Amino acid sequence: MINATTYTARAHTNIALIKYWGKKDEDLILPMNSSLSLTLDHFYTETSVTFDEKLSDDLFFLDNQKQDVSNVSTFLDIVRKKANIQSKAQVYSTNYVPSTAGLASSASAYAALALAASKAAGLELDKPSLSRLARRGSGSACRSIYGGLVEWQAGFDDETSFAYPIKMPNNFEICMIALIISTNHKKISSRMGMKRVVETSPYYSNWVESSKKDLLAIKKALAENDFKTFGEISEENAMKMHALNMSAHPHFSYLEPDSIKAMKIVEGLRLQGISCYYTLDAGPNVKVICLKKDVSSIVNIFSNSFGHEKVLVASSGPAAHLI
Ligand code: ADP
Numbered sequence: 001m002i003n004a005t006t007y008t009a010r011a012h013t014n015i016a017l018i019k020y021w022g023k024k025d026e027d028l029i030l031p032m033n034s035s036l037s038l039t040l041d042h043f044y045t046e047t048s049v050t051f052d053e054k055l056s057d058d059l060f061f062l063d064n065q066k067q068d069v070s071n072v073s074t075f076l077d078i079v080r081k082k083a084n085i086q087s088k089a090q091v092y093s094t095n096y097v098p099s100t101a102g103l104a105s106s107a108s109a110y111a112a113l114a115l116a117a118s119k120a121a122g123l124e125l126d127k128p129s130l131s132r133l134a135r136r137g138s139g140s141a142c143r144s145i146y147g148g149l150v151e152w153q154a155g156f157d158d159e160t161s162f163a164y165p166i167k168m169p170n171n172f173e174i175c176m177i178a179l180i181i182s183t184n185h186k187k188i189s190s191r192m193g194m195k196r197v198v199e200t201s202p203y204y205s206n207w208v209e210s211s212k213k214d215l216l217a218i219k220k221a222l223a224e225n226d227f228k229t230f231g232e233i234s235e236e237n238a239m240k241m242h243a244l245n246m247s248a249h250p251h252f253s254y255l256e257p258d259s260i261k262a263m264k265i266v267e268g269l270r271l272q273g274i275s276c277y278y279t280l281d282a283g284p285n286v287k288v289i290c291l292k293k294d295v296s297s298i299v300n301i302f303s304n305s306f307g308h309e310k311v312l313v314a315s316s317g318p319a320a321h322l323i
Pocket residue numbers: 045062071072093094095098099100101102103104105106107109110113138188189190191281282283
């Protein structure tokens with residue numbers, strides 16, 4: 001089939017409240033535990049894909065710079081196999097999120113690539129199939145196919161491991177304030193970090209058990225419109241993930257001194273009666289979970305300590321879509 005039509009997709013990043021941290025199948029990207037996230041309006045990736053039989057190799061440009069194409073090609077091979085085509089592709093992508101800094105660029109990246117590449121290859125995938133495809137690029141990407149609150153059911157094989165949306169309680173106007181502590185590329189990618197933890201942390205099996213309980217408890221808190229418990233579980237789950245990293249061999253941590261400083265500020269705000277909680281992914285940047293009514297007071301305090309340009313306010317974002 002000759003298909004030189006270009007498709008462009010936009011997908012938003014998501015930040016996990018119950019984290020995915022460890023694979024039981026590294027090739028298929030099947031996680032050890034189910035996870036739950038919030039898709040964010042403020043951060044996203046736009047990706048255009050054109051399959052062109054005149055190309056002799058895949059090409060990948062990120063933010064107007066030519067990149068090593070190997071990871072993207074491996075992903076495109078999965079799409080080509082499903083669509084039964086051989087053509088190489090041009091991929092142009094722009095991140096409206098810092099890359100490789102613990103702000104989930106791989107989630108928005110592979111959700112956008114899955115949507116644009118599957119359409120450009122002539123596939124019409126339903127949402128569960130699109131989520132499964134995005135998962136093959138980066139696990140967290142399977143959740144960015146949907147907007148709002150999203151659960152990734154771990155499943156046990158390729159067919160059963162995908163994400164779906166979870167109902168947002170009516171009175172929950174959740175916001176996430178991102179404090180940008182560093183946009184340097186992390187030294188240990190999420191992929192390497194979680195692999196080392198699975199292989200060496202003596203606490204890994206406890207993590208799997210405890211995150212299963214956290215997921216049940218956070219869904220109960222959502223069903224009961226209980227923001228306080230929702231926030232507390234999110235914060236604790238994130239700290240358990242970071243504790244795993246410190247217990248790995250060789251041990252490592254994504255936290256920077258300013259991460260700790262920000263976490264202490266959040267704990268102080270709670271003592272003043274403001275309901276806010278922190279989470280951090282595989283990077284030093286702190287995300288503060290709060291309700292819309294408290295955003296301006298929290299932003300003020302963070303701006304005073306870190307500078308207002310470091311403080312970005314996000315709320316619930318949309319599903320991946322073609323543009
Ligand atoms: P992050 O915290 O940003 O998700 P990860 O370590 O999970 O960091 O993933 C970073 C990987 O995602 C890198 O290999 C990077 O090249 C890739 N990536 C980031 N943005 C894009 C994009 N727009 N298209 C394709 N790959 C991307």
